[in-house]
Amino acid sequence: MQITGTFLDEISHDIPHQNWGAKEWDADFAHMKKMGIDTVILIRCGYHQFLTYPSEYLIEKYNRFRPSSDLVKLFLELSEKYDMTFYFGTYDSGKYWETGDMRHEIDVNLHVIEEVYQTYGHYKSFGGWYLSLELSRKTKGAVESIAQLGDHCKAVSSGLPVLISPWIDGKKAIAATEGQLTKASGISLKEHEKEWDEIFDGIKNSVDVVAFQDGHVGYNELENYLSVNKSLADKYGLRSWTNSESFDRDMPIKFLPIKFEKLMLKLEAARRAGCEKAITFEFSHFMSPQSAYLQAGHLYNRYMEYFKI
Amino acid sequence: MQITGTFLDEISHDIPHQNWGAKEWDADFAHMKKMGIDTVILIRCGYHQFLTYPSEYLIEKYNRFRPSSDLVKLFLELSEKYDMTFYFGTYDSGKYWETGDMRHEIDVNLHVIEEVYQTYGHYKSFGGWYLSLELSRKTKGAVESIAQLGDHCKAVSSGLPVLISPWIDGKKAIAATEGQLTKASGISLKEHEKEWDEIFDGIKNSVDVVAFQDGHVGYNELENYLSVNKSLADKYGLRSWTNSESFDRDMPIKFLPIKFEKLMLKLEAARRAGCEKAITFEFSHFMSPQSAYLQAGHLYNRYMEYFKI
Amino acid sequence: MQITGTFLDEISHDIPHQNWGAKEWDADFAHMKKMGIDTVILIRCGYHQFLTYPSEYLIEKYNRFRPSSDLVKLFLELSEKYDMTFYFGTYDSGKYWETGDMRHEIDVNLHVIEEVYQTYGHYKSFGGWYLSLELSRKTKGAVESIAQLGDHCKAVSSGLPVLISPWIDGKKAIAATEGQLTKASGISLKEHEKEWDEIFDGIKNSVDVVAFQDGHVGYNELENYLSVNKSLADKYGLRSWTNSESFDRDMPIKFLPIKFEKLMLKLEAARRAGCEKAITFEFSHFMSPQSAYLQAGHLYNRYMEYFKI
Numbered sequence: 001m002q003i004t005g006t007f008l009d010e011i012s013h014d015i016p017h018q019n020w021g022a023k024e025w026d027a028d029f030a031h032m033k034k035m036g037i038d039t040v041i042l043i044r045c046g047y048h049q050f051l052t053y054p055s056e057y058l059i060e061k062y063n064r065f066r067p068s069s070d071l072v073k074l075f076l077e078l079s080e081k082y083d084m085t086f087y088f089g090t091y092d093s094g095k096y097w098e099t100g101d102m103r104h105e106i107d108v109n110l111h112v113i114e115e116v117y118q119t120y121g122h123y124k125s126f127g128g129w130y131l132s133l134e135l136s137r138k139t140k141g142a143v144e145s146i147a148q149l150g151d152h153c154k155a156v157s158s159g160l161p162v163l164i165s166p167w168i169d170g171k172k173a174i175a176a177t178e179g180q181l182t183k184a185s186g187i188s189l190k191e192h193e194k195e196w197d198e199i200f201d202g203i204k205n206s207v208d209v210v211a212f213q214d215g216h217v218g219y220n221e222l223e224n225y226l227s228v229n230k231s232l233a234d235k236y237g238l239r240s241w242t243n244s245e246s247f248d249r250d251m252p253i254k255f256l257p258i259k260f261e262k263l264m265l266k267l268e269a270a271r272r273a274g275c276e277k278a279i280t281f282e283f284s285h286f287m288s289p290q291s292a293y294l295q296a297g298h299l300y301n302r303y304m305e306y307f308k309i
Numbered sequence: 310m311q312i313t314g315t316f317l318d319e320i321s322h323d324i325p326h327q328n329w330g331a332k333e334w335d336a337d338f339a340h341m342k343k344m345g346i347d348t349v350i351l352i353r354c355g356y357h358q359f360l361t362y363p364s365e366y367l368i369e370k371y372n373r374f375r376p377s378s379d380l381v382k383l384f385l386e387l388s389e390k391y392d393m394t395f396y397f398g399t400y401d402s403g404k405y406w407e408t409g410d411m412r413h414e415i416d417v418n419l420h421v422i423e424e425v426y427q428t429y430g431h432y433k434s435f436g437g438w439y440l441s442l443e444l445s446r447k448t449k450g451a452v453e454s455i456a457q458l459g460d461h462c463k464a465v466s467s468g469l470p471v472l473i474s475p476w477i478d479g480k481k482a483i484a485a486t487e488g489q490l491t492k493a494s495g496i497s498l499k500e501h502e503k504e505w506d507e508i509f510d511g512i513k514n515s516v517d518v519v520a521f522q523d524g525h526v527g528y529n530e531l532e533n534y535l536s537v538n539k540s541l542a543d544k545y546g547l548r549s550w551t552n553s554e555s556f557d558r559d560m561p562i563k564f565l566p567i568k569f570e571k572l573m574l575k576l577e578a579a580r581r582a583g584c585e586k587a588i589t590f591e592f593s594h595f596m597s598p599q600s601a602y603l604q605a606g607h608l609y610n611r612y613m614e615y616f617k618i
Numbered sequence: 619m620q621i622t623g624t625f626l627d628e629i630s631h632d633i634p635h636q637n638w639g640a641k642e643w644d645a646d647f648a649h650m651k652k653m654g655i656d657t658v659i660l661i662r663c664g665y666h667q668f669l670t671y672p673s674e675y676l677i678e679k680y681n682r683f684r685p686s687s688d689l690v691k692l693f694l695e696l697s698e699k700y701d702m703t704f705y706f707g708t709y710d711s712g713k714y715w716e717t718g719d720m721r722h723e724i725d726v727n728l729h730v731i732e733e734v735y736q737t738y739g740h741y742k743s744f745g746g747w748y749l750s751l752e753l754s755r756k757t758k759g760a761v762e763s764i765a766q767l768g769d770h771c772k773a774v775s776s777g778l779p780v781l782i783s784p785w786i787d788g789k790k791a792i793a794a795t796e797g798q799l800t801k802a803s804g805i806s807l808k809e810h811e812k813e814w815d816e817i818f819d820g821i822k823n824s825v826d827v828v829a830f831q832d833g834h835v836g837y838n839e840l841e842n843y844l845s846v847n848k849s850l851a852d853k854y855g856l857r858s859w860t861n862s863e864s865f866d867r868d869m870p871i872k873f874l875p876i877k878f879e880k881l882m883l884k885l886e887a888a889r890r891a892g893c894e895k896a897i898t899f900e901f902s903h904f905m906s907p908q909s910a911y912l913q914a915g916h917l918y919n920r921y922m923e924y925f926k927i
Contacts, residue, residue, distance in 0.1 A: 016560045017568035019607035021614065049528060050570065065528070068570055068615075176561040177488045179795045219667060219683070251634045252794040252872045254561045259635035261668065261686055292603035294910035298637035305639065306686075325869045326877035328916035330923065358837060359879070374837070377879055377924075485870040486797045563870045601912035 001271035002307055003244060005039030005279030006032060006287075010071050011047040013092075014176040015247075015255065015285050018292050022074055028284050029078045035287075035300065035309060039279065040079055041163065042089040044132040045072060045112065057115050058091065062108070072116070076123040085127035087163055088116055090149065092132050102133050103141035110152050117156045128161040129153040131207070135166045136173070137187065137195040143202035150206030161208040165243045165281075168192060168225055170217035176254045186217060193228045197235075204236040211241035211279055214266045215249045222266060226273035241277040242270035246286035246299065257286040257295040260302040310580035311616055312553060314348030314588030315341060315596075319380050320356040322401075323485040324556075324564065324594050327601050331383055337593050338387045344596075344609065344618060348588065349388055350472065351398040353441040354381060354421065366424045367400065371417070381429055388434035396437040396472055397425055399458065411442050412450035419461050426465045437470040438462040440516070444475045445482070446496065446504040452511035459515030470517040474552045474590075475508075477501060477534055479526035485563045495526060502537045506544075513545040520550035520588055523575045524558045531575060535582035550586040551579035555595035555608065566595040566604040569611040619889035620925055621862060623657030623897030624650060624905075628689055629665040631710075632794040633865075633873065633903055636910050640692055646902050647696045653905075653918065653927060657897065658697055659781065660707040662750040663690060663730065675733050676709065680726070690738055697743035705746040705781055706734055708767065720751050721759035728770050735774045746779040747771035749825070753784045754791070755805065755813040761820035768824030779826040783861045783899075786810060786843055788835035794872045804835060811846045815853075822854040829859035829897055832884045833867045840884060844891035859895040860888035864904035864917065875904040875913040878920040 009015055020028070032040070045052050049065050053072035058064040072088070079086040091112045095104040113129070120126055131149050135142040150162040167173060171186035187195075200210075212229050214222060226242060233240040244266050247255035267278055280287065289297040303309075318324055329337070341349070354361050358374050362381035367373040381397070388395040400421045404413035422438070429435055440458050444451040459471040476482060480495035496504075509519075521538050523531060535551060542549040553575050556564035576587055589596065598606040612618075627633055638646070650658070663670050667683050671690035676682040690706070697704040709730045713722040731747070738744055749767050753760040768780040785791060789804035805813075818828075830847050832840060844860060851858040862884050865873035885896055898905065907915040921927075 012560075012568075014561050016557055016562060016565040016604060018604050019566065019569045019611050021607075021611060024607065063529075065570075065574060068573065177490055179488050179797050181795055220681075248634055251630075252632050253634060256634040257637065259630075260637050261683070264686065265683060292607075294603075294912075295634060295636050298639075298642065298910075302637050302639060321869075321877075323870050325866055325871060325874040325913060327913050328875065328878045328920050330916075330920060333916065372838075374879075374883060377882065486799055488797050601916075603912075 001267045001275070001278050002036050003267070003278045003280050004036055005041060005241070005277060006037055006283035007041045007043045007279070007281045008075060009043050009282045009285060010052055011044055011050045013047060018284065022069075024290065025074060026078060026081075027290060028288055029082045029084070031288055031290065031300070032283055033082045033084070035304065037084065037283065039085045039087065039277075040075065041087040041130045041279065042072065042075060043130075043282070044089040044092045045116065046091045048094045053116075053119075055112065055115060057111050058108075072120055076120055076125050079125035080123065084125060086123070086125045087128040087130040088120070088126065089130040089132040096133055101140040102135065102145040105133055106145050106148055109149055113149070113152050114156055121157060126160070128163060129157070130163045130165070135164070135199075136169045137192075137199070143199055146203045147206040150203065154206070162206065163209040163211060163241075164203075164207055165211045165213055167213045168216045170221070170225070172218070172249050173216040179252075181250060181252070189224055189228060192225060193232065196229070196232050200232050200236040200238060204238060207238060209239045209241055211243040213243045213245060213281070214270065215245035219262065219265050223269040223273055226270055226275060230274045240275050241279055242267075242275040244270065244278050244280050246280045246282065257291070257293050257299050260299055260306075263299070263303075264306070310576045310584070310587050311345050312576070312587045312589050313345055314350060314550070314586060315346055315592035316350045316352045316588070316590045317384060318352050318591045318594060319361055320353055320359045322356060327593065331378075333599065334383060335387060335390075336599060337597055338391045338393070340597055340599065340609070341592055342391045342393070344613065346393065346592065348394045348396065348586075349384065350396040350439045350588065351381065351384060352439075352591070353398045353401045354425065355400045357403040362425075362428075364421065364424060366420050367417075381425070385429055385432040385434050389432065393434060394436035395432070395434045396439040397429070397435065398439040398441040401441050405442055410449040411444065411454040414442055415454050415457055418458055422458070422461050423465055430466060435469070437472060438466070439472045439474070443522075444473065444508075445478045446501075446508070452508055455512045456515040459512065463515070471515065472518040472520060472550075473512075473516055474520045474522055476522045477525045479530070479534070481527070481558050482525040488561075490559060490561070498533055498537060501534060502541065505538070505541050509541050509545040509547060513547060516547060518548045518550055520552040522552045522554060522590070523579065524554035528571065528574050532578040532582055535579055535584060539583045549584050550588055551576075551584040553579065553587050553589050555589045555591065566600070566602050566608050569608055569615075572608070572612075573615070619885045619893070619896050620654050621885070621896045621898050622654055623659060623859070623895060624655055624901035625659045625661045625897070625899045626693060627661050627900045627903060628670055629662055629668045631665060636902065640687075642908065643692060644696060644699075645908060646906055647700045647702070649906055649908065649918070650901055651700045651702070653922065655702065655901065657703045657705065657895075658693065659705040659748045659897065660690065660693060661748075661900070662707045662710045663734065664709045666712040671734075671737075673730065673733060675729050676726070690734070694738055694741040694743050698741065702743060703745035704741070704743045705748040706738070706744065707748040707750040710750050714751055719758040720753065720763040723751055724763050724766055727767055731767070731770050732774055739775060744778075746781060747775070748781045748783070753782070753817075754787045755810075755817070756787075761817055764821045765824040768821065772824070780824065781827045781829060781859075782821075782825050783829045783831055785831045786834045788839070788843070790836070790867050791834040797870075799868060799870070807842055807846060810843060811850065814847070814850050818850050818854040818856060822856060825856060827857045827859055829861040831861045831863060831899070832888065833863035837880065837883050841887040841891055844888055844893060848892045858893050859897055860885075860893040862888065862896050862898050864898045864900065875909070875911050875917050878917055878924075881917070881921075882924070
């Protein structure tokens with residue numbers, strides 16, 4: 001199972017920036033294309049005070065900083081140049097992470113979604129939406145937030161597909177700022193199934209694709225979780241992708257590129273579970289030949305050799 | 310507002326060493342010069358057992374390790390070669406960090422200051438002193454220590470300028486060994502003003518330049534703090550520089566180069582607050598084209614593009 | 619005192635993988651050879667579910683993952699090509715780290731040792747065994763585990779030498795996932811001597827070489843500990859090497875390459891203590907010109923300059 005999509009981690013939450021300009025981004029899209037990537041997903045269009053595009057709405061109403069360049073435009077143009085589909089990631093004010101309540105993010109995003117589609121919707125490469133608020137079980141207001149935002153995305157864009165990428169509350173679900181690598185108890189497979197059955201039921205008409213993050217459970221447990229996810233998605237008419245993390249959650253430096261063998265094990269688990277497409281978080285830091293982390297270039301080489309690309 | 314000065318982070322406290330030799334340091338000074346840097350500041354001449362120069366005083370009296378090369382000499386010569394002003398950073402025994410009481414560092418430094426000026430004072434590039442003991446409010450013995458050491462620096466060197474670089478006790482004032490990135494409460498602007506009014510009053514005759522570190526408060530709060538600092542400095546006849554940190558305090562890896570946009574926001578805040586000069590901590594790890602952190606070279610390129618250098 | 623041996627950190631425990639293929643490993647052995655390395659030591663042949671070689675025993679009995687390549691074979695062949703001696707590191711199931719009881723690792727390793735020697739024992743470069751279970755004082759079951767495994771290694775291989783690399787329970791003995799860099803109290807020199815006297819007495823017939831890790835005590839304390847280790851080793855007929863760590867334990871990023879000067883101080887302490895040979899953990903991440911950590915290449919250059927190689 002090959003990776004055919006990647007997140008674009010701008011604005012980054014916990015991965016240090018690479019300080020690339022337009023030239024480096026163009027080269028990176030070329031590397032992606034060569035590897036077989038046809039889909040790029042903006043992780044979020046803004047975070048707290050920082051924005052990827054000069055949103056008049058966010059700058060005027062919320063006093064966010066005006067960005068020095070328009071990355072959304074750049075990414076859309078590069079997507080056209082390299083014949084890729086671009087998914088737009090919604091705004092994250094940070095309040096959700098502070099409060100645990102996703103409903104804080106609804107109102108601002110209803111406006112952002114409209115503004116963005118008016119500004120960039122004419123690009124041929126604008127192919128979908130990514131709801132950037134990462135949910136898991138017990139996320140307050142997740143179902144109503146996801147449903148409302150997904151509905152609005154579809155309404156303004158004549159039904160472009162909506163993607164989410166939740167996380168499994170497994171034993172490796174640890175914040176990047178925590179020292180440890182695992183916690184004592186992760187969610188059981190049975191609880192996971194029960195809780196996501198309810199969540200999927202609530203969002204089934206507002207979301208098209210679900211790509212669970214694949215790094216929060218053990219390598220030997222992953223296939224079981226992905227299989228449950230696939231069954232539930234099938235039940236509610238959702239499409240199943242896998243979000244195969246290309247960084248290594250098992251190391252004290254949070255985060256550097258993953259070991260090739262681990263990535264292959266996870267992709268193989270996704271294939272067996274019947275996932276339709278594999279995307280990764282993310283190419284530019286963790287798999288790119290021009291990444292500041294040189295392990296990434298070696299991962300790229302191992303990957304290309306393995307798939308004889 | 311452009312950066313025209315940088316610290317030289319040898320001996321390093323919490324930033325891993327790059328293991329450069331004389332050739333790499335020469336190349337780095339050339340990169341600095343090209344960017345417009347005219348001032349280099351040795352962060353400290355020694356830390357615990359490690360020294361940047363073969364101090365007979367510290368080796369004999371305190372049994373410190375004899376260094377394999379004389380970095381102070383190298384830096385002074387490179388400063389001459391590239392027409393820069395060198396500030397000498399005082400010794401840090403480590404006791405201050407353990408006890409929180411800066412007075413432990415006075416006696417040893419009175420001797421170091423004399424030894425150093427006798428040995429290196431004839432260099433044309435020896436242009437000032439940096440009191441390496443980073444102070445904030447509530448630092449025990451800070452006022453008397455800074456005053457006594459500053460006075461002594463001036464006395465032995467016919468009044469060469471003395472620089473300090475304190476930190477604001479803001480919400481991002483977190484030790485590098487701590488996991489989290491912010492703390493619940495930082496100092497309020499009003500408390501900050503009151504406390505630094507007293508501190509500046511106590512050190513006004515012993516110090517010439519104050520360059521507050523700019524990374525401990527939010528990006529949107531920074532200008533207010535810098536403006537207060539500037540007013541207080543003006544009141545007491547001190548010069549105001551900004552120490553614009555070129556590493557990113559918002560990321561779990563402590564520390565990698567900052568995002569270009571964040572650096573620009575901070576420099577812009579310093580310009581508006583009326584700071585006279587911008588220095589950075591520090592060029593060689595976080596902005597240099599030859600840094601082991603490749604993000605640094607991209608930051609350099611973005612910076613050079615922005616200022617059309 | 620020059621470094622003439624290195625660990626090969628595959629499978630890694632807490633150092634991120636570099637994703638090298640056979641070509642990069644060959645180049646790395648060439649760099650090692652040039653530096654004077656004649657001994658390579660596989661840190662462990664497997665860890666938890668991951669293996670360096672396709673062990674039918676571990677795959678069938680314990681359901682471990684089949685590796686995509688055979689690193690043991692590769693390392694043995696490269697050792698032959700570069701005229702080096704290869705030490706095979708035993709398996710680590712991870713149970714020891716969870717329970718603190720080393721006896722969990724005995725049974726599985728008795729089988730691994732046999733399997734490995736049957737499969738790879740004919741290689742001319744297969745020159746010794748490394749018991750990968752790192753012991754310190756108070757490790758439950760350490761003496762009987764080390765003795766039993768060492769005896770078995772010798773029995774199956776006609777007495778090839780057995781190496782261990784214990785750690786001193788000093789003030790810098792801190793887990794990589796902990797934030798802090800030191801703990802309040804390390805073992806005293808006297809306690810250390812008393813406890814290791816007993817341990818050495820228990821393992822003296824089963825082990826040939828002891829190479830204490832040199833990073834857990836202060837730079838100024840190291841020589842005393844190494845001297846005690848040497849005396850005890852002499853008393854029990856064991857050979858004394860030093861395992862000179864080439865990563866820096868004093869920095870918040872865990873771990874990047876050590877400062878050259880620190881490495882030299884530690885090697886010098888080992889020379890004065892009478893250690894017979896210096897090995898390092900480890901060359902490929904922390905001293906190699908092709909390491910993803912560019913500080914490592916500079917460390918290599920400083921080292922080569924210093925020893926005029």
